[in-house]
Amino acid sequence: MKVGILGGSFNPPHVGHLLMAQEAHAQLGLDKVVFMPVASPPHKQLEADPGAEERFELCRLATAKDDRLEVSRLELDRGGPSYTADTLREIHATAPGDELTFIVGGDMAASLPSWREPETVLELSTLAVAEREGIRRHDIGEVLAPLGREDRIRFFDFPRVDVSSSAVRRRVRDRRPIRYWVPDDVARLIGARGYYLGQKVTA
Secondary structure (H helix, E strand, O other), X not given: OEEEEEEEOOOOOOXXXXXXXXXXXXXXXXXXEEEEEOXXXXXXXXXXXXXXXXXXHHXXXXXXXXXXXXEOOHHHHHOOEOOHHHHHHHHHHHOOOOEEEEEEEHHHHHOHHHOOOHHHHHHHOEEEEEEOOOOOHHHHHHHHHHHOOHHHEEEEEOOOOOOOHHHHHHHHHOOOOOEOOEOHHHHHHHHHHOOOOOOOOOO
């Protein structure tokens, strides 16, 4: 099975995440895309985090009506810092026949050399890079060339979508509507539980 993995904090998940999953699924011929919410990002502090279980539930609601999409608890159940290499190793151990594609934006792709065990990431998965205006394929290729696995990097077209989790959190804090920024069920749960209200949100 060809499985795409879309990792992130998903704090909260928004339409940009869903569009990226859909375009990767369609353009790369994937059988499904799995949202992989982190337990704890290794390189930053999560801002205004409602909690790992709460972010998982938001992801579940965001993907529930699309049978192309799933959500995994793997990193949440493992706990601690969520390193991609560890996650890919664990998936391979439980489903060795699956062909894995790790989906990232251009900015994340360019930072791959600084990740923990980047060679392992490219050994165990294909890196699928969302290509959009302002992110040049050539520039990303140059940054990743020292890893020596150009054969494991693929690009797919992705429209520029100026929606971010921090912008959604800011709108919630400012009592502005978030409908159409996130799926309706996600907006309803955020409103019902008061996530992100009164929280200072930076860019």
